Amino acid sequence: MKIAVCVKQVPAKDAPLHITETGAWIRETDIGFEMNEPDSFALEEALRLKEKHGGEVVALSVGPERTKQVIKEALAKGADRGIHLADDKFFQLDPLGSAKSIAAALKKESFDLILTGLQSDDQGFGQTGVLLAELLGLPHATIIMQIEVQGPRLKLKRELEAGWFQWVELPLPAVLTIQSGINKVRYASLKGIMAAKKKEIAVITRESLGIPHEPTQRVERIYVPQKAKHTEFIDGSPKEAAAKLLEKLRHEARVL
Amino acid sequence: MNILVITEQREGKWNAVSSETLVAAQQISAAQSGSRVTGAVIGKGVRGLAEELAASQLAEVLLVEHDLLERYTPDGFTIALRQAITQNKPELVLLPHTYQVRDYAPKLAAALGKGMIADCVGYRADKDKIVFVRQMFQGKTAADVSFVGTAPWFVSFQAGAFRGDQIARGAAPAPITPVKVDLQPEQIRTKPLELFREAKQAVDLTQAPILVAVGRGIKAPENIPLAEKLAKLMGGELAASRPICDEGWLPMDRQIGSSGQTVAPKLYLALGISGAIQHVVGMKGSRTIVAINKDQNAPIFEVADYGIVGDIFELIPALTEALEKK
Numbered sequence: 001m002k003i004a005v006c007v008k009q010v011p012a013k014d015a016p017l018h019i020t021e022t023g024a025w026i027r028e029t030d031i032g033f034e035m036n037e038p039d040s041f042a043l044e045e046a047l048r049l050k051e052k053h054g055g056e057v058v059a060l061s062v063g064p065e066r067t068k069q070v071i072k073e074a075l076a077k078g079a080d081r082g083i084h085l086a087d088d089k090f091f092q093l094d095p096l097g098s099a100k101s102i103a104a105a106l107k108k109e110s111f112d113l114i115l116t117g118l119q120s121d122d123q124g125f126g127q128t129g130v131l132l133a134e135l136l137g138l139p140h141a142t143i144i145m146q147i148e149v150q151g152p153r154l155k156l157k158r159e160l161e162a163g164w165f166q167w168v169e170l171p172l173p174a175v176l177t178i179q180s181g182i183n184k185v186r187y188a189s190l191k192g193i194m195a196a197k198k199k200e201i202a203v204i205t206r207e208s209l210g211i212p213h214e215p216t217q218r219v220e221r222i223y224v225p226q227k228a229k230h231t232e233f234i235d236g237s238p239k240e241a242a243a244k245l246l247e248k249l250r251h252e253a254r255v256l
Numbered sequence: 257m258n259i260l261v262i263t264e265q266r267e268g269k270w271n272a273v274s275s276e277t278l279v280a281a282q283q284i285s286a287a288q289s290g291s292r293v294t295g296a297v298i299g300k301g302v303r304g305l306a307e308e309l310a311a312s313q314l315a316e317v318l319l320v321e322h323d324l325l326e327r328y329t330p331d332g333f334t335i336a337l338r339q340a341i342t343q344n345k346p347e348l349v350l351l352p353h354t355y356q357v358r359d360y361a362p363k364l365a366a367a368l369g370k371g372m373i374a375d376c377v378g379y380r381a382d383k384d385k386i387v388f389v390r391q392m393f394q395g396k397t398a399a400d401v402s403f404v405g406t407a408p409w410f411v412s413f414q415a416g417a418f419r420g421d422q423i424a425r426g427a428a429p430a431p432i433t434p435v436k437v438d439l440q441p442e443q444i445r446t447k448p449l450e451l452f453r454e455a456k457q458a459v460d461l462t463q464a465p466i467l468v469a470v471g472r473g474i475k476a477p478e479n480i481p482l483a484e485k486l487a488k489l490m491g492g493e494l495a496a497s498r499p500i501c502d503e504g505w506l507p508m509d510r511q512i513g514s515s516g517q518t519v520a521p522k523l524y525l526a527l528g529i530s531g532a533i534q535h536v537v538g539m540k541g542s543r544t545i546v547a548i549n550k551d552q553n554a555p556i557f558e559v560a561d562y563g564i565v566g567d568i569f570e571l572i573p574a575l576t577e578a579l580e581k582k
Contacts, residue, residue: 127362134363139445142359163509167449216371225398242574253544255523
């Protein structure tokens with residue numbers, strides 16, 4: 001099975017975020033970056049499918065030069081080769097624009113399966129996988145918690161809301177978005193890190209793909225959300241505070 | 257402005273975010289002269305729901321019915337709704353940001369060559385355009401996003417962004433217009449199989465009017481019954497932040513937050529929950545939030561209407577006793 005996995009590089013979870021003066025984006029200097037968490041689960045799932053059914057895993061990432069780091073990480077964990085879709089202004093792209101670029105790069109080869117994480121921890125659009133499926137004319141399923149290969153078809157466990165799940169089947173080739181927690185992500189071994197140095201990372205510039213795209217939306221401004229509420233603090237002994245709180249919930253908020 | 261709201265139902269039951277999205281549409285249209293709001297119901301045998309929906313203040317209700325729409329598939333819904341959109345010609349298409357909408361709405365928009373602003377928490381009507389507000393960096397920042405290019409524009413709203421109970425009723429029922437859906441079995445590539453729950457006593461917290469939620473401050477599994485008793489006395493359900501479910505002290509279906517459920521009850525009582533953003537995104541739409549925490553700097557107080565800085569092991573019994581007395 002030939003599998004492409006889309007991984008995004010995002011600011012590290014504990015990175016202190018500072019918004020640029022223009023409010024266009026965050027200041028990228030002085031912060032660390034890492035692989036988007038849901039994408040690391042998608043990568044792990046791709047590696048497990050390859051180990052079980054054979055084939056190849058190709059890791060693709062879009063972004064500036066620093067993005068190569070997450071491709072190298074994927075190679076160190078066991079991906080066979082990488083594709084770096086080089087774009088210094090990736091953060092300005094709308095979801096459809098990103099998906100068009102990725103789809104154009106993936107179209108150069110014929111993949112049996114394309115995996116993405118369900119959303120990114122930075123922009124959180126949560127649309128890339130679904131858009132790729134539409135642009136490539138493939139069936140898709142999202143928020144996947146289990147994959148079973150049944151010949152030319154997949155049986156998938158989809159997470160729904162409120163504790164519900166659903167089994168769905170679809171034919172390959174297909175696109176899936178993977179939910180965090182589907183598996184236990186591996187660490188790269190020292191051997192894997194050494195082996196990765198010999199693996200190929202193909203660089204494609206977004207311009208070279210020549211994709212016509214008019215943006216569908218524009219992020220005008222990023223800002224720290226204002227505190228929406230005034231908190232009324234209730235004091236006194238536990239007994240007094242409890243009585244006062246219940247009084248307020250009954251007669252002021254009227255929710256009890 | 258012509259606004260189309262695509263509601264969501266499963267097995268004849270409304271998804272609660274549907275009415276919140278209708279409220280969003282009614283509010284947006286109220287500020288723009290000459291606006292009309294249409295509601296759409298999609299499925300099989302959903303005329304009853306369409307009639308229910310028609311009681312709301314709407315210009316029209318679209319009934320999108322077909323045998324192949326009985327169970328959700330991204331292909332079936334995209335093809336059928338594309339036909340509904342062609343018939344209705346909306347400028348703005350509003351959807352509840354549910355797992356199902358995440359699964360098909362970007363595809364529907366892209367099939368028309370359009371974009372979607374997903375997971376919005378609000379909007380602002382500026383002079384000549386509407387700016388939609390969504391979160392980025394997992395709620396650490398907000399972003400104002402506007403559409404570029406021609407309509408239709410697709411927007412989904414997060415659960416709790418609007419108050420579903422503020423829905424305006426119409427003076428007379430809105431007319432129901434069936435949409436002629438042309439859909440063939442071979443166009444649907446995904447085969448939906450059975451729905452199931454893993455947890456034994458699965459509970460739908462999104463429907464609970466009152467939630468009593470526990471976090472790390474509850475310290476040990478043997479303390480959970482204290483909160484459970486309080487929840488029962490208040491007429492509510494017990495919920496938790498992620499660490500409690502990861503530890504296995506409560507089943508995963510009790511988890512509130514980005515990886516659990518998003519809720520908007522009328523009362524949310526947070527006991528010993530610090531208020532990490534992953535938790536707050538799942539409950540900040542609650543009408544009234546009460547936080548009890550011993551750390552006065554806990555971020556949970558930023559979203560709380562009422563706060564008590566104190567020990568939950570003193571306050572839970574005090575609240576329990578006061579409620580039992582009544």
